[in-house]
Amino acid sequence: MITFNDSEWPLLTVSFSGTSSAQEFEAYLARMTAYLNRRETYLAILDSSKASNAPTLEQRQRQVEWLQKHDAALRQRSLGSAFVITSPFIRLALNIMCQLKPLSCPHTIVGDMKVARAWAAERFQAARLPLPFLLLRNGEGLAATGTQGPR
Template identity: 40%
Template structure:
């Protein structure tokens, strides 16, 4: 049985890294996520992150500030290997919390905010394909059960 709050980092769909927050994560859990993301950046393998905050609690001011610092510390490495970030946010309060972080330190990579994981996955897949990683995009499209494709701007177009 899982605890009331947890964070999972799933690399099984690499180069799409899926991070899911459930409940109000502790400061230690937030630190573990940042440590994991830093380790993946240091591998210097191009990838995308899909961060699902749809079931997560609102981060505290301390946690938001720590994210700002993490982005500052890892900006160059993010630009080098992180192709983009898709965020799943379905509450106005979480959207405000994320907007606060992005206002203090904008993400140095393309990003997309969706209300549903499938929409975030579709954007991520289109972005992978636009970056020349078509075999990965096709595999992920199949895994997510998506047909056709969206371009990285979110516009539908045929496969």
């Protein structure tokens, strides 16, 4: 299953749980296109911590095609992508892939949501954009400025 949370827009969180069918994955790509078509700057956290397996070969190919098709829009509108992946093997594989074919926007690959949200707060601050309210309320944005002590 793939769920979207845009309640903190321009911070978008996409969560992958269990396995995703080809139809669900196509709907995910269509919804990501709709977010890009808003023509607003945003940052995406892609949380795969509850996914039961890696995307299929077909899904990975569709993702690559989507990234290629939307390269210019991603460069223009995306503050970055944080990938939350708990499997060290899959994190390593994604790191290698990103070294071989860099993504269109800044990215990080981390093992938990707290680190991803702190990175997101840093990206918003670096772009001099207001932090989404929940990043402020939960203190993730404060650590990036040093007001909460060491990171």
